[in-house]
Amino acid sequence: MNRDIAHDIRALGGLGRTLANAPVQAELDRLARNHPRWTLPKPLTSRKTIPQQTNTATSPVKPWHKPNPSPYLKSIRTKGNTTNFLGDESDEDADDEPLLPTNSSGQKSSSSTEKGKGREIPMPSGSRNTMQSNEVNIINEDDEDEADQGGIYPLDREDAAETNDSRVQEVWEKKGFEEYDPRKVKLHVNALARDLLCEGFNVRRIWAIFARDGISQERQELHIKDPVKYGPKLRNTRIDKFAPDTKTMKKSPWNRALIHHFAAKAGEIAAQCKDDRFGPEAIDWVELFSDRFYEIFKLVVKARCQPGETHEARVLRLVVADNERKTRNAKVSLRHAKRTSRSDIATLVIKECRKWGDQEGVVFWSHALLITETIEDAGQSEEEDGVIDVEIEGITMKQNVKKVSRLYWREPVIEELYKMVDSAPGMETAIFHRAGAPRIPRIRTDKIDHRPPPLGLPQSVFRKEYLAALMPHELAELKLADHDIEMYDFGGFDPNEHNNEAMDTS
């Protein structure tokens, strides 16, 4: 019987793919329904009726994959409710004053004329590029020999002429059919904007744009005089850096025209998309590009030499800031990974225990799941790299370990619980197929992690001494939840004592 289960799960792939299919949300829904039975009377109102069909029980939806639409999607419903008479057409081309009339026409055929126009604009160094407008497609195909797969656009030469001939459009037109997925819309929107920006500034990454040269003063004066002829282009373009701070940079007419030019192109590409990957809602491209450019403006200002700062000091400042950021992100990622994998593990064991008819196992792992999803990412302890001495056949060697710190507000039995949860994949070989690299050993230390707890937690996940030591206003600020979770003392507890026939610990 166990062999069948093992085969069944291994057929899905390795542990990673197994965890990906853990129906955590479905189990949580079940807990929301069932769990209070043990400690509370039945709720007065049977609120959501959750179907106990198997399709929801096997749905891989995870609670941390909350529906999180892009902030640049304008919901049709809310818009219709509030200000429908203010004009729904404002999404594409209502921003007329800084917008270039050339691209608002939205014609693909106009690109050749714009291109011709682009060539006659005096460029500081790009006059050498005498590419014919007819040949652009051919040249592009030569350039794109490797780019059609991953959407990577080959970089132009440093001195290439600016042009409105965007290759992004062709690439996105060639993308295959994709089903409409509300959760993917944001990814597509962001990806299109990213492609346009990287192509426009001839960089591989958006963050590199800040290091590009700025647009010249003369060109900006020309732009003021004739915005149509001398406006920003889509490719090999520049930003206006003549500003002391981000605010002025944002107000620059050139930069605003740039934002609207990119936004219009993105809207055009999205409108011509053959499938529904961009969804039915209007996309506020101007807002999106404004935000992206604002990031670039910040980098431009931050990367400048501060008064009295040497070049070396500036480089050091940027490197240090970057490293700090990386360290922060690493910790955040780690806590999230801990939480998701623990919830996945608990959910999968629940599933198997149910198959085995192991009711105690279901209860145990339901508790683990409930705890984990209650305290979420913030309730996971941090780790830091460390080295310990281990003795192997009388020889001392260094071994890399992870030193796990201790959350100062968390109820200590949760740590005992997590010790068991973390060891489960190693013991439950029938469920978890462990191939590949072994985990780095975890050493629990007494180092205290003083991150504050998240708000709205139930009282029992806190260490009692922590709560007792709080000032009344501090306690109120925790906004403790109305409900509570039954806690169990796992100190010295062996979960496998009771159900050896179900747990394959050998």
Add this chain to the structure above:
DNA sequence: CTACTCCTGGCGCCTTAACA
């Protein structure tokens, strides 16, 4: 109070090394 600024958390994707 609103609008803007920007810090920090979140997350998808990738690479690398170790192992079955």
Add this chain to the structure above:
DNA sequence: TGTTAAGGCGCCAGGAGTAG
């Protein structure tokens, strides 16, 4: 060769802080 853990990278977005 395929799978895993682990870490890094790059981009994105929520929301706290602050100026007006």
